Amino acid sequence: MEYSMIPEIGHFALILALGVSIIQGVLPLIGAQQGRREWLVLARPATQISFMLLAISFCVLAWSFYVNDFSVLYVAEHSNSQLPTVYRLGAVWGGHEGSLLLWIFLLTGWAFAVAQLSKTLDEFMVARVLGVLGLVATGLLLFVLATSNPFERLLPAAQDGRSLNPLLQDPGLVFHPPMLYMGYVGFSVAFAFAIASLLTGKLDAAWARWSRPWTTTAWIFLTLGIALGSWWAYYELGWGGWWFWDPVENASFMPWLIGTALLHSLAVTEKRGGFKNWTVLLAIIAFSMSLLGTFLVRSGVLTSVHAFATDPRRGIFILILLSLVVGSSLFLYALRAPRSTLGGAFSLMSRETLMLLGNVFLVVAAASVLLGTLYPLLIDALNLGKISVGPPYFNAVFVPIMVPVLFLLAIGPWASWKSTNLVALLKRLWLAAVIALVAAILIPRMMGEFTILTALGFLLSFWIIASGVLQIIRQFKVGKPTRSFIGMQLGHVGIAVFVIGVTMVGAYQEEKDVRMAPGDMVSVGGYQIRLVEVRPAQGPNYQATRGTFELGRHGTVEEFLYPEKRNYDSSTMPMTEAAINAGLTRDIYVSLGEPLEGNAWAVRVYYKPFVDWIWGGCLLMALGGFFAVMDKRYRLRLQK
Amino acid sequence: MKPRHKRALIIVGALATLAIAAVLILNALNSNIALYVTPSEVTAGKAPKGQTFRIGGLVKDGSLKRDELVVHFIITDLVKEIPVSYKGILPDLFKEGKGAVVQGKLSPDGQFVASEVLAKHDENYMPPEAKHALEQAQKNGAK
Numbered sequence: 001m002e003y004s005m006i007p008e009i010g011h012f013a014l015i016l017a018l019g020v021s022i023i024q025g026v027l028p029l030i031g032a033q034q035g036r037r038e039w040l041v042l043a044r045p046a047t048q049i050s051f052m053l054l055a056i057s058f059c060v061l062a063w064s065f066y067v068n069d070f071s072v073l074y075v076a077e078h079s080n081s082q083l084p085t086v087y088r089l090g091a092v093w094g095g096h097e098g099s100l101l102l103w104i105f106l107l108t109g110w111a112f113a114v115a116q117l118s119k120t121l122d123e124f125m126v127a128r129v130l131g132v133l134g135l136v137a138t139g140l141l142l143f144v145l146a147t148s149n150p151f152e153r154l155l156p157a158a159q160d161g162r163s164l165n166p167l168l169q170d171p172g173l174v175f176h177p178p179m180l181y182m183g184y185v186g187f188s189v190a191f192a193f194a195i196a197s198l199l200t201g202k203l204d205a206a207w208a209r210w211s212r213p214w215t216t217t218a219w220i221f222l223t224l225g226i227a228l229g230s231w232w233a234y235y236e237l238g239w240g241g242w243w244f245w246d247p248v249e250n251a252s253f254m255p256w257l258i259g260t261a262l263l264h265s266l267a268v269t270e271k272r273g274g275f276k277n278w279t280v281l282l283a284i285i286a287f288s289m290s291l292l293g294t295f296l297v298r299s300g301v302l303t304s305v306h307a308f309a310t311d312p313r314r315g316i317f318i319l320i321l322l323s324l325v326v327g328s329s330l331f332l333y334a335l336r337a338p339r340s341t342l343g344g345a346f347s348l349m350s351r352e353t354l355m356l357l358g359n360v361f362l363v364v365a366a367a368s369v370l371l372g373t374l375y376p377l378l379i380d381a382l383n384l385g386k387i388s389v390g391p392p393y394f395n396a397v398f399v400p401i402m403v404p405v406l407f408l409l410a411i412g413p414w415a416s417w418k419s420t421n422l423v424a425l426l427k428r429l430w431l432a433a434v435i436a437l438v439a440a441i442l443i444p445r446m447m448g449e450f451t452i453l454t455a456l457g458f459l460l461s462f463w464i465i466a467s468g469v470l471q472i473i474r475q476f477k478v479g480k481p482t483r484s485f486i487g488m489q490l491g492h493v494g495i496a497v498f499v500i501g502v503t504m505v506g507a508y509q510e511e512k513d514v515r516m517a518p519g520d521m522v523s524v525g526g527y528q529i530r531l532v533e534v535r536p537a538q539g540p541n542y543q544a545t546r547g548t549f550e551l552g553r554h555g556t557v558e559e560f561l562y563p564e565k566r567n568y569d570s571s572t573m574p575m576t577e578a579a580i581n582a583g584l585t586r587d588i589y590v591s592l593g594e595p596l597e598g599n600a601w602a603v604r605v606y607y608k609p610f611v612d613w614i615w616g617g618c619l620l621m622a623l624g625g626f627f628a629v630m631d632k633r634y635r636l637r638l639q640k
Numbered sequence: 641m642k643p644r645h646k647r648a649l650i651i652v653g654a655l656a657t658l659a660i661a662a663v664l665i666l667n668a669l670n671s672n673i674a675l676y677v678t679p680s681e682v683t684a685g686k687a688p689k690g691q692t693f694r695i696g697g698l699v700k701d702g703s704l705k706r707d708e709l710v711v712h713f714i715i716t717d718l719v720k721e722i723p724v725s726y727k728g729i730l731p732d733l734f735k736e737g738k739g740a741v742v743q744g745k746l747s748p749d750g751q752f753v754a755s756e757v758l759a760k761h762d763e764n765y766m767p768p769e770a771k772h773a774l775e776q777a778q779k780n781g782a783k
Contacts, residue, residue: 347646348646348649348650353650356650360654360657361657364657364658364661368661368664368665371665371669372669375669385675385676386675386676386772387673387674387675387676388673388674388676388694388743389669389672389673389674390672390674390743392668392671392672393668393669393672393673396664396667396668396671396672397661397664397665397668400664401661401664513709513727513728513729514709515708515709573732573733574732575732576732591729593729593730594706594729594730596706596708596709597706602709602729604729
């Protein structure tokens with residue numbers, strides 16, 4: 001039997017990329033330090049070449065999946081000839097080796113983008129930024145080549161692949177990891193800018209203006225990636241929840257919290273030249289959190305629904321890499337952090353103070369999530385027993401920390417830099433406060449039970465929305481608002497929309513596990529759901545049992561729902577496919593449990609009011625980020 | 641206000657915030673931890689009384705019984721067995737002979753009433769706590 005040599009091309013490209021990355025990571029940095037132009041100019045071409053090599057390598061792996069080359073071990077383990085083509089491509093990042101290859105591919109992609117879009121930037125800075133990115137790429141390439149080579153051969157080739165986990169055969173999974181990784185990896189650019197600035201000691205407004213759009217772009221991807229993951233868990237895992245405080249979810253959420261703090265801190269650095277130390281530190285922490293996330297997910301140290309069996313060597317390698325990156329950057333920070341701390345003077349009542357407060361709360365929130373995530377590992381490592389820290393911990397800690405953040409968020413945009421008049425501020429905000437109070441009292445009464453927590457949720461979200469709308473009106477009276485202004489407002493309103501969704505679902509959802517035989521009816525949230533029949537159905541690569549449910553309201557049937565229980569041909573694992581009737585104000589969610597005696601089934605029925613607002617809010621936040629990046633002052637620079 | 645006072649105020653404010661956060665966090669940690677206990681430890685009376693905890697182990701073959709929406713099964717570390725009852729729908733990956741983790745409380749009659757049953761994403765994967773329980777039981781049995 002003959003084997004295609006194409007996978008070797010991919011492997012070879014990876015090895016070449018390692019060599020090129022070493023050049024990219026070493027020579028430009030030394031060149032910039034010693035003022036050697038001939039070394040420093042290597043940064044751009046090296047970045048371009050390593051991006052191309054990674055692209056080749058990635059395409060080769062995708063090709064091997066496309067043609068079902070089961071002589072490649074990774075393909076044989078994660079694909080199957082029965083798998084539909086689109087999921088075969090999604091399977092490229094369905095496992096450890098492939099997702100790391102994607103990670104590095106995206107890293108070189110970001111570096112490539114920096115190389116292309118930085119023509120007007122001082123070449124010493126470019127060399128240092130690209131050099132730092134080259135060093136990071138070197139570390140990860142070493143990791144992949146030494147412990148997780150996706151091109152490893154399986155000889156003789158397998159007859160057929162072991163398939164992908166059927167849970168993962170879903171469009172959500174095709175897009176969720178690349179989005180999330182784009183965000184994770186994107187913080188490497190902010191990190192590289194921060195390290196480069198520490199090396200030069202040049203930490204000015206121009207520097208902040210350069211790293212801002214990059215950070216925002218990464219943040220947009222991370223926001224979308226987390227939202228997609230949450231949505232996927234909601235409709236695919238059949239758990240009906242949207243967030244579980246699972247360690248892997250936390251691993252993506254911590255960089256988001258720090259990244260959000262960084263966005264705001266960068267704004268102060270750009271506008272007022274303040275918070276320099278803090279901004280640099282946040283950029284370092286944000287990327288470290290991304291690396292930590294990779295470590296947590298990929299080392300298998302976690303007790304998590306995501307924890308697939310993994311190789312301990314990998315964990316140790318990532319841990320070493322992590323400590324090298326964090327240790328060396330913090331060391332550099334300690335040596336070179338600028339002496340001036342708070343920048344331009346500002347009074348206690350000013351936008352700076354509000355931003356600083358918000359920042360501190362966000363960082364404390366991230367720290368509390370980190371503690372809850374790592375605590376079980378720590379206890380286990382000290383041999384004090386095995387424990388789990390559940391959602392109650394995170395809810396008890398996270399919610400109170402977020403309350404002041406949401407409160408400040410509506411005030412911040414009204415306050416002026418340097419110093420602001422408290423009385424004038426109150427004059428502008430009283431209307432928003434009244435609207436928020438009315439909403440907090442009325443909405444819970446309309447929806448059902450009144451509790452302090454739901455009232456608080458509506459109070460804060462309407463406080464933010466009313467304040468945003470008032471400010472937009474005021475801005476239009478003065479003149480055309482800038483894109484960054486629109487972006488900020490969209491982002492803040494997005495948070496409010498998200499909070500409305502969370503409050504509604506948390507307080508007014510109904511969840512019922514019931515026994516249903518054909519003809520039986522159950523009602524939730526004013527809807528009646530009747531089981532019509534349960535019968536077998538045939539899918540492209542699975543057998544299913546499909547239920548037919550009538551969804552009715554006020555005695556008329558509005559819709560039919562078809563939840564399924566699937567058995568994939570290539571797997572012994574059954575899969576519950578929930579049926580969801582989505583709407584602006586509620587989702588109705590039906591899934592089949594197990595068959596019971598007497599032709600009946602265990603059925604799970606959920607009524608989820610305003611649940612889609614959770615992801616809608618995230619979309620608004622991402623859109624806000626998009627507007628901010630599109631602001632004219634960044635574009636002018638590009639045109640020059 | 642003098643800059644010195646302002647700085648002092650900022651520092652005091654930050655410290656107060658951190659202190660409140662620390663109290664919240666430690667308090668929440670203390671009351672929301674679930675201990676993992678092996679079936680042998682439960683039989684030996686080492687399980688926390690009146691508190692939520694987790695048991696990891698194997699679902700004993702042939703022990704799964706349904707009584708309408710309530711399911712009964714036995715979780716074992718191959719030395720000791722604990723009867724478990726759970727009301728609701730089991731996760732897809734819950735199977736006899738496979739590993740599982742249950743969270744809940746011990747009732748006075750020695751039955752474990754589970755509020756949550758956890759099984760994992762992957763059919764070939766064993767929860768580390770279930771594996772740990774089996775290894776512990778084996779070690780103690782060999783002694």
